[in-house]
Amino acid sequence: MNLSTRRPASRLATRTPAASGSNGERNSVVLGPNDRLVGQLFIEGDLRVSGTVDGELEATGDIEITGRVNGAVTAYNRLVVGSGGSLIGSDVRVARLTVEDGATLTGKISMGSAAVPSPKAVEPGPVPVVVEATPVVVKPEPAKPQAAKPEPVKLQAAKPEPVKPQPVKQQTVKPIQQKGKRR
Amino acid sequence: MDVQEAVAEGTASADNGEIKRDGKKQFSMSPGDILEGRLIYDGSVHADGRVEGEVRVTGNIDVANGATVKALLEGANVTLKGAVEGPVTARDKLTLGRNARLSGDIQVRRLQIDDGATLNGNVRMGEFEHQASGQ
Numbered sequence: 232m233n234l235s236t237r238r239p240a241s242r243l244a245t246r247t248p249a250a251s252g253s254n255g256e257r258n259s260v261v262l263g264p265n266d267r268l269v270g271q272l273f274i275e276g277d278l279r280v281s282g283t284v285d286g287e288l289e290a291t292g293d294i295e296i297t298g299r300v301n302g303a304v305t306a307y308n309r310l311v312v313g314s315g316g317s318l319i320g321s322d323v324r325v326a327r328l329t330v331e332d333g334a335t336l337t338g339k340i341s342m343g344s345a346a347v348p349s350p351k352a353v354e355p356g357p358v359p360v361v362v363e364a365t366p367v368v369v370k371p372e373p374a375k376p377q378a379a380k381p382e383p384v385k386l387q388a389a390k391p392e393p394v395k396p397q398p399v400k401q402q403t404v405k406p407i408q409q410k411g412k413r414r
Numbered sequence: 415m416d417v418q419e420a421v422a423e424g425t426a427s428a429d430n431g432e433i434k435r436d437g438k439k440q441f442s443m444s445p446g447d448i449l450e451g452r453l454i455y456d457g458s459v460h461a462d463g464r465v466e467g468e469v470r471v472t473g474n475i476d477v478a479n480g481a482t483v484k485a486l487l488e489g490a491n492v493t494l495k496g497a498v499e500g501p502v503t504a505r506d507k508l509t510l511g512r513n514a515r516l517s518g519d520i521q522v523r524r525l526q527i528d529d530g531a532t533l534n535g536n537v538r539m540g541e542f543e544h545q546a547s548g549q
Contacts, residue, residue: 340536343534
């Protein structure tokens with residue numbers, strides 16, 4: 232690449248992925264040996280720096296430094312400082328860190344899930360929906376035993392039906408005749 | 415160097431004690447050993463078990479996998495494979511193995527961190543060329 236003399240950082244970042252598109256799966260940005268970046272750079276994907284960076288770097292994937300970086304570095308996944316790489320970072324936050332023998336590393340190192348923010352972990356939000364459904368589940372519980380009881384009741388009521396009408400007719404007829412005779 | 419006196423200061427219960435290897439002394443600990451105090455030693459130290467306090471050696475320091483160290487460590491080459499809490503100074507090289515967990519500021523001339531190691535602290539490199547060459 233011959234982008235070292237160009238100042239705007241955004242042009243460097245947007246042009247390089249097209250050149251390194253052979254990686255396929257994840258977005259990857261490469262700053263070549265003659266490239267230089269001054270400012271801030273945020274990448275959704277991997278970042279490889281073999282040039283010079285004066286500023287802040289942040290990538291959601293891996294960052295590999297084989298060049299020179301002066302500034303804060305945040306790698307949501309893994310930071311690799313190669314044997315010829317130099318990282319003079321005031322604040323280095325990474326999930327995983329590999330430093331090869333011969334590399335230069337200076338700064339405050341913070342590792343682990345607590346050091347690196349994980350925006351993807353905040354996304355799953357259907358959890359509160361389940362909480363709202365809990366009172367609804369409580370109500371149908373008493374309704375189920377009620378619905379189960381009437382079933383045997385109907386069967387019992389169906390059997391006495393032929394038995395009941397006979398005594399009812401006899402009882403109703405008798406008192407009417409008796410009352411009518413007395414009166 | 416008052417090595418013998420310095421060793422007596424520590425409450426090391428290492429059974430192996432000193433081992434001479436190629437004419438260089440090595441203070442070797444086993445997994446069940448406990449060292450509490452201050453150890454200044456003319457040789458190398460293999461730390462295992464539990465170490466608390468301060469360890470300064472002219473040779474190398476090797477912290478075994480499974481060891482628990484809460485101490486200041488200073489040596490020529492320092493290799494960590496266990497858990498260490500405290501400042502570490504390596505006049506030549508500090509190596510963090512894949513199972514190493516270091517929480518503390520480090521001052522080294524060369525640094526190697528294997529994938530899987532954990533480091534939390536400030537890192538300073540350089541400034542040891544004259545001391546390292548003088549030994």
